[in-house]
Amino acid sequence: xxxxxxxxxxxxxxxxxxxxxxxxxxxxxxxxxxxxxxxxxxxxxxxxxxxxxxxxxxxxxxxxxxxxxxxxxxxxxxxxxxxxxxxxxxxxxxxxxxxxxxxxxxxxxxxxxxxxxxxxxxxxxxxxxxxxxxxxxxxxxxxxxxxxxxxxxxxxxxxxxxxxxxxxxxxxxxxxxxxxxxxxxxxxxxxxxxxxxxxxxxxxxxxxxxx
Numbered sequence: 001x002x003x004x005x006x007x008x009x010x011x012x013x014x015x016x017x018x019x020x021x022x023x024x025x026x027x028x029x030x031x032x033x034x035x036x037x038x039x040x041x042x043x044x045x046x047x048x049x050x051x052x053x054x055x056x057x058x059x060x061x062x063x064x065x066x067x068x069x070x071x072x073x074x075x076x077x078x079x080x081x082x083x084x085x086x087x088x089x090x091x092x093x094x095x096x097x098x099x100x101x102x103x104x105x106x107x108x109x110x111x112x113x114x115x116x117x118x119x120x121x122x123x124x125x126x127x128x129x130x131x132x133x134x135x136x137x138x139x140x141x142x143x144x145x146x147x148x149x150x151x152x153x154x155x156x157x158x159x160x161x162x163x164x165x166x167x168x169x170x171x172x173x174x175x176x177x178x179x180x181x182x183x184x185x186x187x188x189x190x191x192x193x194x195x196x197x198x199x200x201x202x203x204x205x206x207x208x209x210x211x
Contacts, residue, residue, distance in 0.1 A: 001028060002028045002029075003026060003028055003029050003030065003051045003052060004030050004032060004048060004049070004050045004051045004052075005019075005022065005029055005030065005031050005032065005050060005051065005052045005053075005054065006031075006032045006035065006044055006045070006048065006050040006052070006054070007019065007032075007034070007054045008035050008041045008053065008054065008055045008056060008059050009054070009055075009056040010036065010056065010058070010059055010060055012034060014056070014083070014106075015031075015034055018083065018113060019031045021110045021114060022114065022117050024110075025114050025117070025118065026117070026118075026121070032044055032048050032050055036060070037059070037061045038059065038060060038061030038062040039061060041055075041059070041062065045071065045074075045075055045078065049075065049077070050078055051077070051078065051079065051121075052078070052079045052117070052120060052121065053071065053078050053080050054081045054083050055067075055068075055080055055081070055082055055083065055100075056082075056083060056084055056085070057082060057084045057086060057091075057095070058084065058085060058086075063174070063176050064174070064175065065095060065098045065153040065154070065156070065157055066098075066153075066154070066157075066175070066176075068080055068098040068099050068100050069098050069099060069153075071099070072098070072099035079101045079120050079121075079123075080095075080099065080100040080101055080102075081100065081102040081103075081104065081116060081117065081120055081126075082095045082100050082102065082103045082104065083104050083106060083113075084103070084104070084105060084106065085105070085106055086105065086160070091103075091156060091160060092127065092128070092131060093149065094151075094153045094156040094157075096125065096127070097153060098153050101120040101124070101125050101126065102116045102120050102125060102126035102127070103127065103128075104116055104126070104128075147192065147193050147194070147204075148204075148205075150192065151189070151192060154175070154185065155185055155188060155189055155192070157175060158171060158175070158182060158185040158186065158189065159189055159201060159205060160205075161174060161175075162186070162198055162201065162202060163202045168182045168183060168186075186198065189201055
């Protein structure tokens, strides 16, 4: 049975590389034409109804985790694999919570891509071994992760953008919300993570990534 795959990444070389890696284990895979921005992505989803979407969250003209939710709402049968430059595990959990079936940083090897693809194609979910181990660790609730895991998907997005040095206006534009809403999220983050300043929030996030 043929599997239709759409790769949404701003770099054509990623499309070529991922297509080759997946073709090695699935000769029935059909790769849809390259899309270059959010508008082309939505058109391709509507016209082709892909079985699997491999998506970069930093893809032009999309709104991060909210896009995952929107896609799953309109195209329930399309499985989503996030293939991102973002390495942190909190972002990974948020994408799964939003409806993605797998999260892979772009540092993974070909075998990992094939494993994730196979698992998702069969209806499963893929998470890295390190993340799975942490989730199963009884003592993990006592680490920094315990506070971060209770953040909403939108709060995680705001925090990640803050950590890259984005100002309120830039965050508002990136997430398609107003600046007042961004300020509200920052206040919530400070309260939930028991931080006094944005700098302290970012420090906690970096500690988590390093740990």
